[in-house]
Amino acid sequence: MHETVSDIFTRRRWAGLVFISIAVSLIIVDSTIVNVAIPAIVDDLGITSTEVQWVQEAYTLVFAAFLLVFGSLADRFGRRRLLILGVVLFAVSSVAAAFAPTGGLLILARLVQGVGGAMVLPTTLSLINATFRGKERGIAFAVWGSTIGGMAAVGPLLGGWLTTDFSWRWAFAINIPLGILIIVGVLLCVGESKADRPGRIDGVGAALAVVSSATLVFGLIEGRTYGWWTTEKAPAVGDWTWPFALSPVPISFAIAVVGVAAFVLWARHRSRLGRTTLIASGLFRIPSFRNGNIAALVVSLGEFGIILSLPLWLQFVQGFSALQTGFALLALAIGSFVASGAAGATTGRISPVAVVRVGLVAEIIGVAGVGYIVGAGIGWGWLIPCLFVYGFGVGLATAQLTGVVLADVPVAESGQGSGTQSTARQIGSALGVAILGTVLFTSTAGILGAKLDDRGLPPEQRDQVVSAVVDSAGGAIAGLEQSPDTAAIADDAKAAFSEGTRLGAFTAAGFLTLGLVASLSLGPSRGGRREEEARERDGAPTTP
Incomplete structure (x- = not known):
């Protein structure tokens, strides 16, 4: 009878991981799917350029702002409880976004979505950290990490399909049935856990x-x-x-x-x-937590920068549709999911830190390969193996680095640790996108300006063309191609944008190399020795 109960509990935990992963997918996809739907939103609602910007960025801003707070609150009020509340808030705000009649109401819905997303991400991490131990822990983090990497690539594909064949509103409405599925699954399969003595907020x-x-x-x-x-x-x-x-x-x-x-x-x-403090000061005295967060921030500078520039290059230089671009990026998602199985197979035989380093090397090779192919002007099909290798590296490095960061964090402080780790990654990602975006558009402007000078364009006309290409993130190239008088200028713009994309990819590879160097500060964690001590001291999660 004891074995039967144990088997049931084990199956429920793994089923719970499935629903936790779907919850992660919900917020990761939503952060990328909207970018593809923006042109359709503009046509339907007639929103201004300022409103377009805030439809895209309101979610990111609020999401990053509340990660730390909700990670800490999860330890106090219950990790499962906060996860469910976050999914409910996310689903309700998705309804509002799907039916929004104006840009202002859509932005408001996106702000609320950001709050819900900030509840979901750190609680999924802390639930995994509190639930899984030993070899199972490595597998669970591998699934979580590959989900993030894969869904970041699937988002544009899903958005392109929904927007092209249905309506941009379905990019938000699809969250509603998924939200219901997550809530039911989490209630049935995920046990509640929280700190025994949480203290005052x-x-x-x-x-x-x-x-x-x-x-x-x-x-x-x-x-x-x-x-x-x-x-x-x-x-x-x-x-x-x-x-x-x-x-x-x-x-x-x-x-x-x-x-x-x-x-x-x-x-x-x-x-x-x-x-009590929002973040327990003792966490930063744990070497794996302190050094791991530094490494995670550095890695995040370059990890998803390619997802910023490559879709633009595929659409505006290669002439891909949004749906075709999504299919091209699918190789990244496949690589990430394959990495999940590989990481699970190596659990217990290779240290998590070694897996992180292998993943970072794969990322560097993949991103550098993308930069070479874009700059060399050879067929875009050669991008597919590079994106697969890159996605494989993301699936290894993202998951296991997260596991290393949280390995020695006491169960009672899992939410605080998860919130801190998520915030470090989000800040690193925002900084990386800012730097890589500056590299892409500044280099594009400089190279295009020089090419137009060589053609003898007057300075005023040159500046107008450069501004149009840069301000539209390459979107103006299609308009230049339509007229025989500006077709040659369009070719110059494509060449300049390709060079900017190449430099951005190599810059991302440089950041990932710095992340690989930073990973050298990660010695073997003490998680194997401490995890049972932490569970006994802080209390294991209960069965549902």
């Missing part, structure tokens, strides 16, 4: 964390739009327009710096008084 620390994260990510994602120092494009809300020559971006960075300093000082003050 650090409200001031939570507020400082939200402000610091939001202003930092705002500056990173808006720097190229509004200007890194002086105002290049004035932000506008309704009838109000930013009136100052100084861009809001450096002000946002200054607020973030002050907020982080205040957060640290406040945490030290509460620690001296013996009160």
Whole structure:
């Protein structure tokens, strides 16, 4: 009878992992699917360029701002409970987005989606960290990590299909049945877990964390739009327009710096008084957690940068449709899912840190290969094996690096650890996209300007063409191709955009190389020795 009960509990845990992975898929796909649907949204709702920007970025901004807070709250109120609440909020806001009659209401729905997503991601991580041990833990993190890598690539394909064959509204409506499936599955198969003695909520620390994260990510994602120092494009809300020559971006960075300093000082003050803090200070005394988060941030600088530039290159240089672009990127998703099985097969035989390094090497080879192929002008079909290798590396490195970061984190602090790790990755990703986007568009502008000078175009006309290509992220190239008078200019724009994409890919490979170097600080974790101690001290999750 004991074995039968044990077998049932084991099956439920693995079934629970399936629903946890679907929950991760929900928020990862949503962060990429909307980009493909934007043209259809513009045509249907008639929204302005400013509203377009906020439809894309409102979700990212709120999502990053609340990761740390909800990770900590999960330890206090229950990880399963917060996951379900997050999925409910995400699904309800998806209904609002699907039926939004105006751009303003769509942006509001996206903001609420960001809150729900911030509840989901760290709680999925903390539930895995609290539920699985030993060899099973490595397999569980492999599934979680490959899901993130794969779904980031599947999002554009799904968005292209829904938008092309149905409506952009289905890009949001599809979240509703998935949300219901997740809620039912989690209730049936995932046990509740939370800290035994959670302590009082650090409200001031939570507020400082939200402000610091939001202003930092705002500056990173808006720097190229509004200007890194002086105002290049004035932000506008309704009838109000930013009136100052100084861009809001450096002000946002200054607020973030002050907020982080205040957060640290406040945490030290509460620690001296013996009160709970938003993040337990003892976590950063764990080498695998401290060094692992640094490595994760560095890796994130380059890990998903290719997903920014390559779809643009495929659509505007190669002439792919959104659906064709999604199919091309499917190789990345397949590689990521294959890595899940490979990581599971090596669990117990190869250390997680070694798997991380192998994955990073594969990522570097894949991204560098993409850069070479784009720059050499050979057939796009050669991208497929490179994307597969890259996706395989993401599936290995993302999953196992997350496992290394959380390996020695006590079960009672799983939410705090997961929130911190997710925030580090999100900030690294935002910084990486900012840098890689700057490399792509700055190099494209410089190269295209030089080519147009060689053609003898007047400076005013040259600047207009360069601005049109860069401001549209390459979308203006199609218009230039339509006229025989500008067909040669379109060829120059394609060559310049290809070179910018190549440089961006090599820059991403450089960041991943730095991440590989940073991984050298990750010694073998003590997780194998501590995990049972942590479970006994903090309490194991209960069965459903």
